[in-house]
Amino acid sequence: MTNLIKYIILVGFSLLLITCNNTLQVSEAKSENKTVEKSIIISPSVDSLISPYRDSMKAQMDEVLNKTLVDLEVGVPEGLLGNFITDLTFSRVRNTIENEPDFCVLNNGGFRTPILKGPITRGKLFEVMPFENELVVVEISSDKMLDLIEYVRKKSLMAESRKSGVPVSNIRIMLSNGEVTHIMINNRQYREGRSYRVVTTDYLSGGGDQMDFFLDPISIEKTGLKLRDVIIDHVIELKKRDVAVNLALDGRIHNAE
Amino acid sequence: MEEYTTPNRRSFIKQIAVGSLGISTLSSFKALNLKSGLKKVTILHTNDLHSRIDPFPINHRKYPGLGGISKVATLVKQVKQEEDHVLVLDAGDVFQGTPYFNLYGGELELKLMSKIGYDACTMGNHDFDNGLDGFNKVLPNANFPFLCANYDFSNTVLDGKTTPYTIIEKNGIKIGILGVGIKLKGLVDQRQYKETIYLDPVEQANNYASYLKLKENCNLVICLSHLGYEYSDNKLSDKELAKKSKNIDLIIGGHTHTFLDKAETFYNKEGKKVLVNQAGWSALSLGRIDFYFDMKKSQKIDFEANRFYSKNYAEI
Numbered sequence: 001m002t003n004l005i006k007y008i009i010l011v012g013f014s015l016l017l018i019t020c021n022n023t024l025q026v027s028e029a030k031s032e033n034k035t036v037e038k039s040i041i042i043s044p045s046v047d048s049l050i051s052p053y054r055d056s057m058k059a060q061m062d063e064v065l066n067k068t069l070v071d072l073e074v075g076v077p078e079g080l081l082g083n084f085i086t087d088l089t090f091s092r093v094r095n096t097i098e099n100e101p102d103f104c105v106l107n108n109g110g111f112r113t114p115i116l117k118g119p120i121t122r123g124k125l126f127e128v129m130p131f132e133n134e135l136v137v138v139e140i141s142s143d144k145m146l147d148l149i150e151y152v153r154k155k156s157l158m159a160e161s162r163k164s165g166v167p168v169s170n171i172r173i174m175l176s177n178g179e180v181t182h183i184m185i186n187n188r189q190y191r192e193g194r195s196y197r198v199v200t201t202d203y204l205s206g207g208g209d210q211m212d213f214f215l216d217p218i219s220i221e222k223t224g225l226k227l228r229d230v231i232i233d234h235v236i237e238l239k240k241r242d243v244a245v246n247l248a249l250d251g252r253i254h255n256a257e
Numbered sequence: 258m259e260e261y262t263t264p265n266r267r268s269f270i271k272q273i274a275v276g277s278l279g280i281s282t283l284s285s286f287k288a289l290n291l292k293s294g295l296k297k298v299t300i301l302h303t304n305d306l307h308s309r310i311d312p313f314p315i316n317h318r319k320y321p322g323l324g325g326i327s328k329v330a331t332l333v334k335q336v337k338q339e340e341d342h343v344l345v346l347d348a349g350d351v352f353q354g355t356p357y358f359n360l361y362g363g364e365l366e367l368k369l370m371s372k373i374g375y376d377a378c379t380m381g382n383h384d385f386d387n388g389l390d391g392f393n394k395v396l397p398n399a400n401f402p403f404l405c406a407n408y409d410f411s412n413t414v415l416d417g418k419t420t421p422y423t424i425i426e427k428n429g430i431k432i433g434i435l436g437v438g439i440k441l442k443g444l445v446d447q448r449q450y451k452e453t454i455y456l457d458p459v460e461q462a463n464n465y466a467s468y469l470k471l472k473e474n475c476n477l478v479i480c481l482s483h484l485g486y487e488y489s490d491n492k493l494s495d496k497e498l499a500k501k502s503k504n505i506d507l508i509i510g511g512h513t514h515t516f517l518d519k520a521e522t523f524y525n526k527e528g529k530k531v532l533v534n535q536a537g538w539s540a541l542s543l544g545r546i547d548f549y550f551d552m553k554k555s556q557k558i559d560f561e562a563n564r565f566y567s568k569n570y571a572e573i
Contacts, residue, residue: 024430024476026506027295027551031520033536034543036329038312038322046330049372050310053365057356123356132353132386134446222446 061123066235068245072115074108075165077156077175077253081111081128082167084247085227088234090169093135093199093223101137102185103171104199105148106227107209109162120235120245129228133201139218142193147213149173153180156253168252169199175255201227295549298427298477301333302346302545304511305381305538307354308366313539324541326366330373332543337374340547342428345374348511349381349438349483354539362387367398375401377423379436379481380408381511385449389413404436404481407461409454422465424473430550433469436481437462437498439512458484458493459501466504476550479507486515486535499523499531507532507546514538520546 072081090104113127140148151166157178158164174182183190195218202222205214238245312325337343347370352363363384370378380403384392393414396403406421422435437458441450462480469475480498487494495510502508502525510533520534536544 023474023553024296024550025553026477026548027553028549029507029520029532029546030549031532031534031544031546033517033519033534033545034332036312036324036332036541036543040328040331042325042327043331043334046327046369046372049368050327050365053357053361054311057360060360061356126356126359132383224446224448 061121061126063122064119065122065125065232066239066245067119068115068117070246070248071117072245074111074114074162074167075249076158076160077165077255078249078251079108079165079167080247080249081114082106082108082165083169083249083252084245085111085231086167086169089135089227089230090199092225092230092234093137096223096225097137097221099137099197099221101197101199103196104169105152105204105211106167106200107204107211108165108167109209110201110203110227111167115245122232125228125232125235129231131203131227133203133227135199135223135225135227135230136202136205137197137199137221137223138205138214139195139197139220140213141195141218144213144217145194145196146192148198148211149180149183151211151213152253153178156255166253171252173253175253177257178255295551296428296430297340297342298430298432298548298550299336299340299343300346300479300507300509300546300548301336301343301543302348302509302534303329303536303540303543304348304483304509305350305514306347306366306370307350307383307539308352308358308363309355309539310357310365310369311355320539320541324539326369326373326540329540329543330369333373336545342430344376344425344427344432346434346479346481346509347375347378348481348509348535349379349436350383350511350538351378351381353383353386358386361395362391363395364398367395371398371400375399376425377402377404377434377436377481379404379483379511380419380438381483382439382441382444385441385445388449389415389451389453393418404434405438406435406465407437407456407458408441409456411454412452415453421461422469424469424475430477430548431473431475433466433473433475433478434481435462435465435469435478436483438483439485458482459498462498462505463501463503466502470504477507477548478505479509480505481509483511485513486510486517486533487513495533495535496523499525499533501526502531503527505531506548507534509544510535511538516542517544520544 072084073079074081086104086106093101111128112130115124152173155164155166170186172184204211207215306326309324310326312322312328313320315322333345351366352358357365396418402423403419404422405419410416422433425432440455466478469478482495485494487496495508499508500523514537515535516537517535520532523531523533525531534544536542
């Protein structure tokens with residue numbers, strides 16, 4: 001009898017152990033990622049979930065916010081689109097933060113499409129600025145400032161392309177035969193040996209577009225403002241005052257040959 | 258291990274040695290049953306959907322007519338028709354990238370993912386773009402959990418709204434899934450993440466993975482990660498996590514928008530295989546891994562079982 005109990009206990013224990021011993025484990029794995037091709041058909045039930053949102057979005061994107069009397073395009077060494085956006089950006093940031101910034105630097109590559117003469121829709125401004133870039137104020141050292149000026153100088157002398165020219169505001173750089181002769185910042189003479197507070201985007205402050213002079217700054221201040229929102233707000237604000245977008249080049253970067 | 262080699266344990270082992278002989282027929286019977294076909298589970302995954310509800314416009318320079326959550330829905334449905342046991346996962350950055358997010362705050366993205374049948378998702382840095390309040394507001398549109406093992410939301414509105422891990426059973430396979438996110442400081446404005454406490458992702462991933470594998474006896478442990486596939490500097494990436502991990506079988510990544518043809522294989526600190534996959538961004542790619550399971554002897558589980566029993570035995 002005791003032998004039988006012992007046997008039962010023994011079998012019981014062994015059973016438990018077998019259960020723990022043998023477990024479902026991966027014996028093989030196959031992997032293949034699939035491209036989401038153009039040819040894939042969207043199901044009607046999925047589309048009907050999206051369409052109310054899409055329709056309402058389209059209505060909002062088609063809303064005309066204002067009009068421009070001139071073609072706003074990127075240019076080298078300056079362009080109307082760059083001047084327009086850097087100016088409104090600089091003034092908005094100056095009015096938002098406590099410590100006054102000195103000037104503004106953005107990049108032509110960030111403006112994805114021109115704004116041609118005529119109505120300006122909200123959707124157009126989303127096309128110009130599809131990115132969610134936020135505005136920051138970067139304080140850079142005097143050495144980095146020299147690098148920044150050299151960057152602008154080089155880009156200002158390149159043939160016109162998406163990679164050339166640097167849109168700036170509140171700074172004037174005069175070149176003569178490709179060499180820097182005179183710089184004004186905030187209506188004052190540029191002084192070597194001091195740091196400057198530059199308004200730019202979080203993207204560029206991270207060294208985007210090879211703007212390495214923004215890396216390891218003295219300080220960086222977030223503004224909480226998104227570049228696109230700032231552009232939209234400004235265009236709406238002008239409309240409220242019944243002012244259309246209208247500007248001309250002002251020679252803020254100029255190369256005398 | 259030494260602490261368990263008591264005289265009691267030795268006699269216990271002896272008993273097992275005798276007992277298992279008699280049982281061997283049972284285990285071969287089980288194996289026979291499985292021969293009709295290995296158990297299979299299919300994992301589908303996306304990352305960095307970035308509010309790409311509709312495909313890219315037909316005149317888009319790089320991706321004309323490609324991508325879109327709406328098309329992923331079709332693909333997932335097709336796979337679910339072909340396969341019985343499918344899991345759909347996402348590795349974060351569902352939000353931001355099209356006006357759908359700017360206008361509706363992510364509501365439609367989560368509604369669509371729920372309709373598609375996503376089983377779990379983790380949070381990416383852009384999922385903080387409307388702040389914790391913005392995320393919290395649209396969260397009820399998701400019928401799947403957000404897995405965040407290394408964001409401590411205790412002092413925020415998201416307290417209790419996310420979970421470190423989840424366990425899903427498919428085809429008798431127990432699958433443990435956990436999620437880890439990227440360091441927020443410097444990447445996300447503090448006003449957005451507020452009092453969120455960032456915990457070490459490797460530590461948290463390993464903690465939860467060992468819990469899932471050893472205590473919950475999960476047959477597969479998946480880590481959803483928004484750390485990024487690889488970096489040129491020493492920033493923590495999925496590749497690094499894989500090497501430093503334990504008890505994780507698959508890392509589904511995001512953040513770096515990396516397109517891989519298939520999951521890559523790495524080896525963890527115990528020399529075991531860890532798969533790492535990522536599927537680009539904007540729903541341009543759907544990641545897929547098919548796992549086949551077999552009844553196998555596991556040395557680790559064996560040890561755990563022994564330890565468990567010998568410990569109890571000794572205590573008695």
